[in-house]
Amino acid sequence: xxxxPLWLLLAPLCALGCNxxxxxxxxxSEAPADAAVSGNQQDDxxxxxxxxxxxxxxxxxGQGGGRVTARAGEGxxxxxxxxxxxxxxxxxxxxxxxxxxxxxxxxxxxxxxxxRASPIAGAPAQAGSxxxxxxxxxxxxxxxxxxxxxAQLTPVRGRVIDYFRHGIANAxxxxxxxxxxxxxxxxxxxxxxxxxxxxxxxxxxxxxxxxTQLALQAQGLTRRDPTLQIERALPExxxxxxxxxxxxxxxxxxxxxxxxxxxxxxxxxxxxxxxQSVSTSITWYGPMTSAGIAHAxxxxxxxxxxxxxAYTAHxxxxxxxxxxxxxxxxxxxxxxxxxxxxxxxxxIVGPNQNRAVRAVLRxxxxxxxxLLSDFRAADSFSYLVPKLPDTSVALSAEDRANGRAQxxxxxxxxxxxxxxxxxxTLPPVPTLIAPAANKAEVDGTTVFQWNGDARVFLMCAExxxxxxxxxxxxxNETALLPVMPASDFVPAANTGFIWYVETHDYYASVDEAAxxxxxxxxxxxxxxxxxxxxxxxxxxxxxxxxxxxx
Numbered sequence: 001x002x003x004x005p006l007w008l009l010l011a012p013l014c015a016l017g018c019n020x021x022x023x024x025x026x027x028x029s030e031a032p033a034d035a036a037v038s039g040n041q042q043d044d045x046x047x048x049x050x051x052x053x054x055x056x057x058x059x060x061x062g063q064g065g066g067r068v069t070a071r072a073g074e075g076x077x078x079x080x081x082x083x084x085x086x087x088x089x090x091x092x093x094x095x096x097x098x099x100x101x102x103x104x105x106x107x108x109x110x111x112x113x114x115x116r117a118s119p120i121a122g123a124p125a126q127a128g129s130x131x132x133x134x135x136x137x138x139x140x141x142x143x144x145x146x147x148x149x150x151a152q153l154t155p156v157r158g159r160v161i162d163y164f165r166h167g168i169a170n171a172x173x174x175x176x177x178x179x180x181x182x183x184x185x186x187x188x189x190x191x192x193x194x195x196x197x198x199x200x201x202x203x204x205x206x207x208x209x210x211x212t213q214l215a216l217q218a219q220g221l222t223r224r225d226p227t228l229q230i231e232r233a234l235p236e237x238x239x240x241x242x243x244x245x246x247x248x249x250x251x252x253x254x255x256x257x258x259x260x261x262x263x264x265x266x267x268x269x270x271x272x273x274x275x276q277s278v279s280t281s282i283t284w285y286g287p288m289t290s291a292g293i294a295h296a297x298x299x300x301x302x303x304x305x306x307x308x309x310a311y312t313a314h315x316x317x318x319x320x321x322x323x324x325x326x327x328x329x330x331x332x333x334x335x336x337x338x339x340x341x342x343x344x345x346x347x348i349v350g351p352n353q354n355r356a357v358r359a360v361l362r363x364x365x366x367x368x369x370x371l372l373s374d375f376r377a378a379d380s381f382s383y384l385v386p387k388l389p390d391t392s393v394a395l396s397a398e399d400r401a402n403g404r405a406q407x408x409x410x411x412x413x414x415x416x417x418x419x420x421x422x423x424x425t426l427p428p429v430p431t432l433i434a435p436a437a438n439k440a441e442v443d444g445t446t447v448f449q450w451n452g453d454a455r456v457f458l459m460c461a462e463x464x465x466x467x468x469x470x471x472x473x474x475x476n477e478t479a480l481l482p483v484m485p486a487s488d489f490v491p492a493a494n495t496g497f498i499w500y501v502e503t504h505d506y507y508a509s510v511d512e513a514a515x516x517x518x519x520x521x522x523x524x525x526x527x528x529x530x531x532x533x534x535x536x537x538x539x540x541x542x543x544x545x546x547x548x549x550x
Contacts, residue, residue, distance in 0.1 A: 151194055151195065152195065153191075153192040153193060153194060154192075154193060154195075154224060155189060155190065155191045155192070155193065155224065156175060156189070156190050156193045156197070156199070156224050156225075156226065157187070157188075157189045157224065157225055158173070158187070158188055158189075158199070158225060158226040158227060158228065158514075159182070159185070159186045159187050159188070159226075159227050159228070159516075160173070160182045160186045160188065160201055160203075160227075160228050160229075160230065161186055161227060161228070161229050161230075161518055162229070162230060162231065162232060162233050162234055162285065162286075163229070163231045163232060163518075163520055163524075164265060164266055164267070164285065164286070164531070165229075165265075165517070165518060165531065166186070166234055166265075166266070166285070166286045167182070167183075167184070167185040167186025167187065168182060168186045168203060168230065168233050168234065169182055169183060169184045169185070169186060170182060170203075171186070171188070171201050171202065171203045171233075172201070172202040172203070172487075172488050173188045173190065173199060173200070173201055173228075174199070174200045174201075174202075174486070174487065175190050175193050175197050175198070175199050175200075176193075176194075176197065178190050178191075178192070178193075193224075195222060196220060196221070196222055197221055197222075198217060198218065198219045198220065198221070199217070199218050199221060199226060199228065200215065200216070200217040200218075200482050200486055200487045201215065201216045201217075201228050201230065201487075202214070202215045202487040202488035202489055203215070203230065203233045204488075205232075205233045205234075206235060207232065207236070207467040208236070208467070210466050210467055211466075212466060212467040212468055213468045213470075213488070213489050213490070214230055214233055214468070214469055214470070214489075215469075215470040215471065215482055215483075215487040215488070215489035216228055216229075216230050216470075216471045216472075216473065217471070217472045217473070217474075217482040217486070217487065218472075218473040218474075218510055218513075218514055219472060219473065219474040219475070219476065219479075219510060220474070220475060220476075220510050221510055221511055221514060222511055223511045223514060225516075226511075226514035227514055227515060227516050227517070227518055228473075228514065229518035229519045229520055230471075231520060232285065234285045234286040235285070235286070236283055236284075236285055237266075237283065237284050237285065237286070237287070237288055237290070237321075237323040238281050238282065238283045238284075238323065239281065239282055239321040239322060239323060239324065239326075239328055240279070240280075240281050240325065240326070240327045240328070241262075241279070241280060241281065241282050241321070241327065241328045241329070241330050242277060242278070242279050242327050242328070242329050242330065243260050243271070243273065243277070243278045243279075243280070243294075243330045243332070244276060244277045244278075244329070244330070244331050244332065245258065245260075245273065245276050245277075245296065245332050245334060246331065246332065246333045246334065247313075247333055247334050247335045247336075248276070248298060248313070248334050250274075250275055250276045251274065251275070252274060255300050255301055255302060255306075255309075256298065256299070256300060256301070257272065257298070257299055257300075257301050257306065257308075258272070258273045258274070258296065258297070258298050258334075259271070259272060259273070259295075259296070259297050259369055259370065259371075260273045260278075260294070260295070260296045260330075260332070261294065261295045261296075261367055261369045262282055262292050262293070262294045262295075262319060262321075262330070263292050263293060263295075263363075263365060263366055263367035263368070264284060264290040264291060264292025264293075264321075265290070265292075265366070266284040266285055266286050266287060266290040266292075267282070267283060267284025267285055267290065267292075268367075268368065268529045269282045269283075270368075270369065270370055273296075279327070282321060284321065288322060288323040289320060289321070289322045289323070290320065290321050290322075291318070291319075291320040292318075292319055292320070292321070292365070293316055293317065293318055293319065293363070293365040293367060294316065294317045294318075294319045294330050294332075295314070295315070295316045295317075295363065295367055295369055296313075296314065296315045296316075296332040296334060297311065297313070297314050297361070297369060297371075297386070298311075298312050298313040298314070298334050299311040299312060299371075299386075300312060305372070305373065305374055305375060305376065306372075307372055307374065307383060307384070308341075308371060308372060308383065308384045308385070309384060310341070310384075311339040311341055311386040312336055312337065312339065313334035313335065313336055313337050313339075314334075314337065314339060314386070314388060315332045315333060315334055316363070317330065317331075317332065339386050339387070339388065340386070340387040341384050341385060341386050341387055341418065342384070342385065342387055342418025342419050343382050343383065343384055343385070343418065343419065344359065344382070344383055344385055344393050344395065344416050344417075344418060344419075344420055344421075344422070345380070345381065345382040345383075345420075345421045345422075346380070346381055346382075346395065346413075346421055346422040346423060346424060347379055347380050347381075347422075347423050347424070348377065348378075348379050348380070348381070348397045348411075348423075348424050348425075348426065349379070349423070349424070349425045349426065350397075350399060350409065350411075350424075350425060350426025350427075351399040351401065351409065351426060352377075352378075352379070352399060353399055353401045354399060354400050354401055355375075355377045355397065355398065355399045356373055356374065356375045356377060356397070356398050356399075356400075356526075357373075357374045357377040357381055357395065357396070357397045357398075358370060358372065358373050358374070358395070358396045358398075358526075358527075358528065359371045359372050359383050359385060359393055359394075359395055360393065360394040360395075360396075360528045361385065361386065361388070361391055361393060362391060362392045362393065362394050362414065362415070362532065363388075363390065363391050364390040364391070366531055366532065368394065368527075368528050368529055370527070370528075371383070371385060371393075377397065385418050386418075387418050392414070392415045392416060392417055393416040393417070393418070394412065394413065394414040394415070394416065394522070394528050394532075395412070395413050395416055395422060395424065396410055396411065396412045396413075396424075396523055396528055397410065397411050397424040397426060398410035398411075398426070398523075398526065399426055400526075406429070406542050407429035407430070407539065407540055407541045407542050408429070408538070408539065408540045409426040409427055409428070409429050409537075409538070409539045410426065410523045410537065410538040410539070411424040411425055411426050411427070411536075411537050411538075412424075412521065412522055412523050412528060412533075412535065412536040412537065412538070413535050414522065414528075414532050414533065414534050414535065414536075415532065415534065426537075427453065427454070427503065427537050427539055428452070428453050428539070429452075429539045429540070429541055429542075430450050430451065430452035430454070430457065430501040430502075430503065430539060430541040431450060431451045431452065431541065432449075432450050432499075432500070432501065432541050432542060432544055433449040433450055433451060434447060434448070434449045435447075435448065435544070435546055436544070437544045437545060437546075438544075438545050438546065438547075439544075439546040439547070440546070440547045441547070441548075441549045441550070442481075442497070442546045442547065442548055442549065443481070443483070443491075443548065443549040444480055444481050444482075444483045444484075444486070445480065446480070446481065446546075447478055447479075447480065448461075448478065448479045448480070448481070448499060449477060449478045450477055450478075450501045450541065451477060452477065452501065452503065452539075452541075454503040454507075454539070455475055455507060455508055455509065456473065456474070456475055456503065456504075456507040456508075456509065456510055456512075456513045456519075457472075457473075457474055457475070457476075457477070457501050457502070457503055458471055458472070458473055458501065458502040458503070458504065458519070459471065459472045459474065459479045459499065459500075459501045459502075460472075460499065460500060460501075460502065461481060461497045461498070461499040461546075462497060462498050462499075463491070463492065463495060463496070463497055464495075464496040464497060464498060464545075465492065465495050465496065468489075468491065468492070470482060470483065470487070470489050470491070473510055473513060473514070473519060474510065475509060475510055491548045492548065493548055493549060493550055494547060494548060494549070494550040495547065495548050496545060496546075496547055497545070497546055497547070497548065498543045498544065498545055498546075499543070499544055499546060500540055500541045500542065500543045500544070501540070501541040502538070502539065502540045502541070503537070503538065503539045504519055504520055504521040504536070504537075504538055505519075505521050505533065505536040505537055505538075506535075506536070506537060507519070517531075517533065521533065521536050521537070521538040522536060523536065523537075523538040
C-alpha cells in the first residue's frame with residue numbers, strides 16, 4: 001500500500017497556520033547543546049564508491065550532474081554595508097527589517113572599521129544598536145538612539161540557472177513576503193526590496209522520473225542582479241550512440257589508452273574505449289536536441305599508475321544528439337599522427353591521507369577529457385600532456401581521507417599550458433557541530449551549525465528516500481532549513497536526510513557568489529566538468545544523518 005506523506009494530509013489545514021503544523025518558528029537565541037560527534041562512519045576508501053550514482057538514491061552520489069546540492073537555513077549574520085549601518089556597525093536581523101536591512105539605524109560608537117554581524121539568525125533589527133567596530137565581535141552592544149534615514153526599497157532583477165548555466169523556468173522566487181516566478185529564460189523581477197535581503201528559490205522537478213522538491217536560499221545579498229545556481233533541475237535527456245574506431249588495432253596493448261568523449265553546453269560524456277565498437281547511451285540535461293563535439297585521443301602509457309608517455313592520434317567530430325530511440329553513429333578515424341607534447345609540473349600543499357591528482361585536456365568547445373588520475377601523488381608532480389590546437393590543461397588535486405566520513409578537499413587550476421609549473425593548496429574541510437548524528441524530529445526550527453575557514457558556505461540537506469534537497473548559500477556558520485513557509489519545500493515526515501557543508505572556489509561574499517557565472521565549482525565528485533571557471537577550490541564536510549519530525 002502506498003503511504004501518503006503526512007504533509008499532504010495536513011495541507012488543507014495550512015490556512016489555519018502552517019507554522020504550527022510544521023513546527024516552524026523563529027530561531028531561538030541559543031543553539032541546542034547537541035555534542036559534536038563523529039558523522040556518518042560509512043567506510044568509503046574506494047574512490048569509485050565515494051562517487052554518487054546519478055541513477056541511485058541520495059546516499060549513493062552521482063558523478064558530474066547526478067545530484068543537486070543546495071543549502072538550508074534562514075536568517076543569520078549579516079554584514080551591513082557601511083552606508084546602511086553606522087560606519088563599521090554590527091547588524092542584527094533579517095533583511096527587510098524596518099531600517100532597510102541588517103544593522104540600520106545605529107550610530108557606531110567606535111572608529112570606522114567594519115565589524116561582524118550578529119550570528120543570531122532571524123533576530124529582529126534594533127534601532128539604536130551598534131557594535132564594537134573593527135573587533136569582529138559577534139555580539140552587538142547598546143548604542144545611542146539612531147538618526148537612520150528611511151529605508152530605500154529598490155527592484156531586484158535576477159536569474160535562476162543550473163550547473164551548465166541554463167535558465168530554469170517557473171521557479172518560485174521569494175524575497176520577504178513578495179513572490180514571483182522565473183520566466184522561460186530563468187529571469188525574475190521583484191520590486192521594492194530592502195538594501196539587504198534573503199532570496200529563496202523553490203523548484204518542482206523530475207529527477208530520474210521521480211517528483212523532486214528543490215530549494216535554495218541565498219542570505220544577506222545586497223546586489224540587485226543575483227544569479228542563483230541549482231546544480232540539477234532540468235529534465236534528463238538521452239540518446240543511444242555507436243562509437244566506432246578505425247585505423248587502430250584491437251585489443252589495445254597494455255600500454256595504450258583510448259579515451260572517447262562528447263561534450264555540449266548541456267552535458268558531458270567520457271569513456272575508456274577498449275574495443276573497436278561500443279554501443280552506449282549519452283545523457284544531457286535540458287533541451288531535447290543538443291549539439292556538441294566528440295573527441296577521441298590515443299596515447300601510450302607506462303608505470304603504476306599508468307601515466308602518458310606519448311600521444312599518437314586525435315580526432316574531433318561535430319555530433320548532434322536528439323532524445324529519440326534512433327542510434328547516432330560516432331565514427332572516429334585515428335590514423336597515426338605526430339603530436340607535440342610537453343610537461344606540466346607542480347606542487348601540492350595540504351593533507352595526504354588519500355590524495356589524487358588529475359589532469360584534464362580542455363578544448364575550446366569546453367570538452368574536459370581526462371588524461372590521467374594519479375592516486376599516489378606526492379607533494380610534487382610532472383605529467384606529459386599534448387599540445388593540440390586551442391587546448392589547455394586543467395589540474396585538480398584532492399584528498400578525501402576516509403571519504404564521506406571525514407570529508408573532501410580539492411584545488412583546481414585551469415588554463416595551464418605545457419611547460420608551466422603550478423602550486424595547488426588544499427583548503428581545510430568544514431567541521432560539523434550540530435545537530436549531532438542521527439538527530440530525530442528535525443524541522444524548520446532546528447539550528448544547523450558548523451565551523452570553517454571560508455567566507456561563503458553551501459549547507460545542504462538531501463533526502464535518503466528520493467532526490468529532494470534543500471540548501472542555503474550563506475556567509476554564516478549557522479542556518480535553518482528554509483522549508484514552508486520560507487519556501488515551497490515541505491520535507492516528508494519521519495524521513496531520513498543527510499546534511500553536509502560545502503565550499504566552492506574563493507568567494508569573498510554571498511554577493512560575489514551570486515554573480516552571473518554561478519557559484520558551483522568546476523570540480524564535481526572527483527571530476528572537472530562543465531564550463532571553465534579558472535582557479536578554484538572545493539571542500540565538502542563529513543555527512544551526518546537526521547530524521548524529520550513525524
